[in-house]
Amino acid sequence: MLNASLTELSAALAGKKISSVELTRLYLDRIHALNGKLNAFITVDEERSLAQARVADERRSSKGNAAPAGALTGIPIAHKDIFCTKDMLTTCGSRMLANFTSPYDARVIEKFAEAGTVLLGKTNMDEFAMGSSNETSHFGAVRNPWDHERVPGGSSGGSAAAVAARMAPAATGTDTGGSIRQPAALTGVCGLKPTYGIVSRYGMVAFASSLDQGGPFAKSAADLALMMNAMAGFDARDSTSLERPAEDYTRNLNLDFAGLRIGVPREYFVEGVEPDVAARVREAISWFEKQGAKTVDITLPNTGLAVPVYYVIAPAEASSNLSRFDGVRYGHRAKDYADLDDMYRRTRAEGFGTEVKQRILIGTYVLSHGYYDAYYLQAQKVRRLIAKDFADAFARCDLILGPTSPSTAFALGAKSDDPVQMYLNDIFTIPAPLAGLPGLSIPCGFDRRGLPVGLQIMGNHFAEAKMLGAAHRYQQATDWHQRVPKETPL
Amino acid sequence: MALTPEQLQRIARLARIAVGPAESQAVAGRLNQVLGLIDRLQAVDTGSIEPMAHPLDGPLQVRQRLRPDTVSEADHRAEYQKPAPAVEDGLYLVPKVIE
Numbered sequence: 363m364l365n366a367s368l369t370e371l372s373a374a375l376a377g378k379k380i381s382s383v384e385l386t387r388l389y390l391d392r393i394h395a396l397n398g399k400l401n402a403f404i405t406v407d408e409e410r411s412l413a414q415a416r417v418a419d420e421r422r423s424s425k426g427n428a429a430p431a432g433a434l435t436g437i438p439i440a441h442k443d444i445f446c447t448k449d450m451l452t453t454c455g456s457r458m459l460a461n462f463t464s465p466y467d468a469r470v471i472e473k474f475a476e477a478g479t480v481l482l483g484k485t486n487m488d489e490f491a492m493g494s495s496n497e498t499s500h501f502g503a504v505r506n507p508w509d510h511e512r513v514p515g516g517s518s519g520g521s522a523a524a525v526a527a528r529m530a531p532a533a534t535g536t537d538t539g540g541s542i543r544q545p546a547a548l549t550g551v552c553g554l555k556p557t558y559g560i561v562s563r564y565g566m567v568a569f570a571s572s573l574d575q576g577g578p579f580a581k582s583a584a585d586l587a588l589m590m591n592a593m594a595g596f597d598a599r600d601s602t603s604l605e606r607p608a609e610d611y612t613r614n615l616n617l618d619f620a621g622l623r624i625g626v627p628r629e630y631f632v633e634g635v636e637p638d639v640a641a642r643v644r645e646a647i648s649w650f651e652k653q654g655a656k657t658v659d660i661t662l663p664n665t666g667l668a669v670p671v672y673y674v675i676a677p678a679e680a681s682s683n684l685s686r687f688d689g690v691r692y693g694h695r696a697k698d699y700a701d702l703d704d705m706y707r708r709t710r711a712e713g714f715g716t717e718v719k720q721r722i723l724i725g726t727y728v729l730s731h732g733y734y735d736a737y738y739l740q741a742q743k744v745r746r747l748i749a750k751d752f753a754d755a756f757a758r759c760d761l762i763l764g765p766t767s768p769s770t771a772f773a774l775g776a777k778s779d780d781p782v783q784m785y786l787n788d789i790f791t792i793p794a795p796l797a798g799l800p801g802l803s804i805p806c807g808f809d810r811r812g813l814p815v816g817l818q819i820m821g822n823h824f825a826e827a828k829m830l831g832a833a834h835r836y837q838q839a840t841d842w843h844q845r846v847p848k849e850t851p852l
Numbered sequence: 853m854a855l856t857p858e859q860l861q862r863i864a865r866l867a868r869i870a871v872g873p874a875e876s877q878a879v880a881g882r883l884n885q886v887l888g889l890i891d892r893l894q895a896v897d898t899g900s901i902e903p904m905a906h907p908l909d910g911p912l913q914v915r916q917r918l919r920p921d922t923v924s925e926a927d928h929r930a931e932y933q934k935p936a937p938a939v940e941d942g943l944y945l946v947p948k949v950i951e
Contacts, residue, residue, distance in 0.1 A: 605917070690936070723871075724886055747896075796907075
């Protein structure tokens with residue numbers, strides 16, 4: 363049951379082979395057994411989860427006036443601790459919010475509640491989603507289920523590790539510069555960052571508002587599609603939410619490869635990409651060719667500028683967004699201070715960790731008088747060049763395939779002293795959100811150390827169903843996505 | 853370009869983050885590494901290119917909505933003040949600002 367797909371779980375619940383309470387209990391026990399080692403969850407509230415499971419069971423048996431059951435009714439889902447959950451801790455991985463109980467639910471949490479899913483717990487993450495290794499969390503690093511001395515990636519490392527170790531059948535995450543796709547790649551699971559504006563950001567703690575987008579983690583592309591059906595949709599409370607008709611993300615799962623053009627960007631197969639990663643990704647691409655897809659050699663010439671652009675724009679937006687943490691309305695407040703200004707300065711010095719402070723300072727600098735044009739406006743101009751690279755590429759191809767990350771999971775502590783080395787590791791996941799484009803990562807094999815390799819599939823705006831279809835067909839012919847880490851056997 | 857200790861203190865003041873003398877050098881060191889990375893943008897010729905503020909302003913060209921200027925939310929003051937460090941009579945308490 364722990365390795366079952368959402369479709370199989372849904373059928374088991376509908377066929378009364380298992381109840382939601384039993385299924386939830388199964389996953390809670392698994393979390394109980396593994397979380398001490400992996401640290402994937404920050405908060406687990408068994409009572410609350412089981413109460414929701416009982417409601418789901420009633421809904422499944424259509425007793426009383428319960429809403430009709432949906433595909434996901436009764437299935438437990440883990441949520442990144444960046445989504446506000448009413449009457450429950452929402453820490454965002456920070457000391458600043460270590461005691462923050464949200465007075466309201468994020469739209470994503472509401473949507474999963476409406477679908478009848480059970481909230482299994484809140485997952486660990488890099489502080490305020492700033493990090494690529496999950497080492498910046500105030501609650502400690504998450505361990506990679508495939509090798510406990512390695513990072514799971516970040517910032518949604520807890521969600522990725524939870525799905526990889528089968529502590530949750532699926533989970534939510536957020537992606538600003540790769541925070542869904544990179545941890546999915548490093549832990550051997552599937553993760554989708556949707557087109558900007560598709561998933562509501564209401565109640566999702568803001569990091570960089572022109573980039574942040576929520577999305578799902580799951581064991582397969584078909585499961586990601588079911589998760590998207592629950593997550594996506596217009597929300598008037600998010601000013602960047604797009605008003606579009608509802609989509610069925612499962613509609614294209616059996617995508618026809620005839621005439622499908624796959625762009626292979628030469629900038630994604632360069633020195634610096636681990637040879638095993640490049641080899642596995644090339645093998646996957648040739649599988650698509652054998653099925654009738656046509657590969658097109660494309661170029662995304664400004665790829666090398668994406669990381670510098672991102673480290674101007676994301677910190678600039680973060681410095682503005684995180685100004686709300688001032689010790690007045692919620693969150694940590696320093697105990698000793700001389701006056702109001704001192705209270706702000708000490709509260710923020712104590713409440714934020716090193717990486718978050720560093721990004722706020724960079725953001726403040728690039729927005730400050732005398733530097734705004736040279737850094738911030740210049741970065742926004744280069745951002746347009748990067749978006750144009752993709753627009754030109756998608757005139758010649760339908761999907762872009764390449765590695766999600768240039769490396770497999772690295773050792774804990776290996777990059778934490780060198781911010782630039784850590785940042786450059788996100789070179790292949792940063793471009794898509796700069797252009798607002800969707801991207802997903804699926805496992806496509808292992809390196810010589812037995813660590814998972816991620817294949818990234820990018821598409822044009824709103825191409826999620828097509829991307830999921832390509833991934834699903836690949837997964838029907840391969841079993842990488844069904845492999846379970848040896849250290850956390852079923 | 854490298855940040856001087858004075859520049860670092862100026863930014864820290866603007867950001868309302870206390871940076872003590874003991875950590876000043878380490879913070880400046882890390883910031884300078886990042887500034888070295890983002891300085892690569894200076895070499896790009898962006899003469900006639902319009903800045904792109906957000907993805908909807910890219911090829912999608914979607915206009916952001918404006919809602920009607922009417923009251924849409926109920927009063928949640930009591931709930932919203934629950935997580936506050938200090939409140940009294942519906943007001944947020946802060947250190948004395950005016951003598």
